[in-house]
Amino acid sequence: MTVNYAEVHLKKSRNEAVSEKSPWIFSGAIHAVREFDEDGQLCHVFMGDEVVATGYINTRTNIAVRLLAFGKVEIDRAFLRDRIQTSRMMKEALLNGCTDSYRVIHAEGDLLPGLVVDKYGDYLVFQSSTAGMDFLKEEIVAVLIGLFEPKGILEKSTSSSRRTEGLEEMRAVHYGEVPDEVIIREHGLDYVVDLAGGQKTGFFLDQRENRRIIAQYAAGRTALNCYCYSATIGLSMRKAGVATLHNVDVSKAALELAAKNYAVNKIEGAEDEFQAADVKDFLAEMPEDFYDLIVLDPPKFTASKKTVPAAIKGYKHINMLALKKIKSGGLLFTFSCSGLVDLELFRKIIFYAAKDAGRDVRIVKTLSADVDHSLSVYHRENEYLKGLMLYVV
Numbered sequence: 001m002t003v004n005y006a007e008v009h010l011k012k013s014r015n016e017a018v019s020e021k022s023p024w025i026f027s028g029a030i031h032a033v034r035e036f037d038e039d040g041q042l043c044h045v046f047m048g049d050e051v052v053a054t055g056y057i058n059t060r061t062n063i064a065v066r067l068l069a070f071g072k073v074e075i076d077r078a079f080l081r082d083r084i085q086t087s088r089m090m091k092e093a094l095l096n097g098c099t100d101s102y103r104v105i106h107a108e109g110d111l112l113p114g115l116v117v118d119k120y121g122d123y124l125v126f127q128s129s130t131a132g133m134d135f136l137k138e139e140i141v142a143v144l145i146g147l148f149e150p151k152g153i154l155e156k157s158t159s160s161s162r163r164t165e166g167l168e169e170m171r172a173v174h175y176g177e178v179p180d181e182v183i184i185r186e187h188g189l190d191y192v193v194d195l196a197g198g199q200k201t202g203f204f205l206d207q208r209e210n211r212r213i214i215a216q217y218a219a220g221r222t223a224l225n226c227y228c229y230s231a232t233i234g235l236s237m238r239k240a241g242v243a244t245l246h247n248v249d250v251s252k253a254a255l256e257l258a259a260k261n262y263a264v265n266k267i268e269g270a271e272d273e274f275q276a277a278d279v280k281d282f283l284a285e286m287p288e289d290f291y292d293l294i295v296l297d298p299p300k301f302t303a304s305k306k307t308v309p310a311a312i313k314g315y316k317h318i319n320m321l322a323l324k325k326i327k328s329g330g331l332l333f334t335f336s337c338s339g340l341v342d343l344e345l346f347r348k349i350i351f352y353a354a355k356d357a358g359r360d361v362r363i364v365k366t367l368s369a370d371v372d373h374s375l376s377v378y379h380r381e382n383e384y385l386k387g388l389m390l391y392v393v
């Protein structure tokens, strides 16, 4: 791969743009750009005459450069292979065979900004969210074929941030054949993954460990799984011997997938467990002190700073409703996947929800995405999923 690297010269006063090891350089830190051909181009970052980092540039976005490495590094197939293989080995060691499916690359968390790669059994699905990753796409596909020998590779680059980067949505099969659905295995259960139409890359891999934790408390209980999508948390509670279960989601397509999940695991006669409803309406109509265990895993309530106040209200409302419906001695597993609502703010929201519900609530565990969703110590921005396990006295 022959590449002309653009030159990004930093302002003298903005040394911290690289010294603090953040993978992002904002446009305000840049003094000049030279040898520039196009957005998405690879670049070298200069402090004075010295190349201090290597990444890719987009002149349209506030995050002007995303870094791939510190120092002067050749970004070629060997570099990408090394990055992806390092990440793969780490994830496989950490997951220790509990599943055939995991997040191979979690963007900045695995030092490949703008790229997500998920492995679903014999198939790979990737998402590029930046012009720079689009530029490296063919090389990445070649590396993935070599390392994983998959049956197929699907691109599902549909994130809204592509618009800011000046990119269209992209869905394409880059290698082999990719079926609409595949069945994956996790902690002894089979799950149907809707590769073609499903949310995210097809499945919520991030909730893997939380599915296992929640199931530990489900036996003999009356439980409610809100925003259930394909009812993976419900299924793990069912396997653990939950007594009564309601799985609620507003999307009929999600509930059809949930029914398939029950079928592949040979769980019959559970049709009444599924409710197509808005969670707020469902919760409002249920009697108080009814459930032993409730899960709240809503979609992202905010993607911009402007809508954070509305998101806070939304989280508070559903948590307040849920806390009212839980029996004394019951549990609430509550999540937020909004990156802009950090754990501290989320705790505050829960404090107000508990106060308004008039319940005495203890935080007994803090939850997060599973181990394959790596986080860089230098970059807080991709810490999106947080959760609290609450005991209602």
Ligand SMILES: C[S@@+](CC[C@H](N)C(=O)[O-])C[C@H]1O[C@@H](n2cnc3c(N)ncnc32)[C@H](O)[C@@H]1O
Pocket: 199, 203, 204, 207, 227, 228, 229, 230, 231, 232, 233, 248, 249, 250, 251, 254, 277, 278, 279, 280, 297, 298, 299, 300, 337
């Ligand atoms: C983050 S996903 C849940 C993932 C799921 N817990 C899992 O582990 O697979 C959020 C889900 O909320 C659903 N949803 C969005 N708004 C809703 C609403 N107002 N009421 C009910 N479900 C809703 C979406 O259809 C989506 O399936």
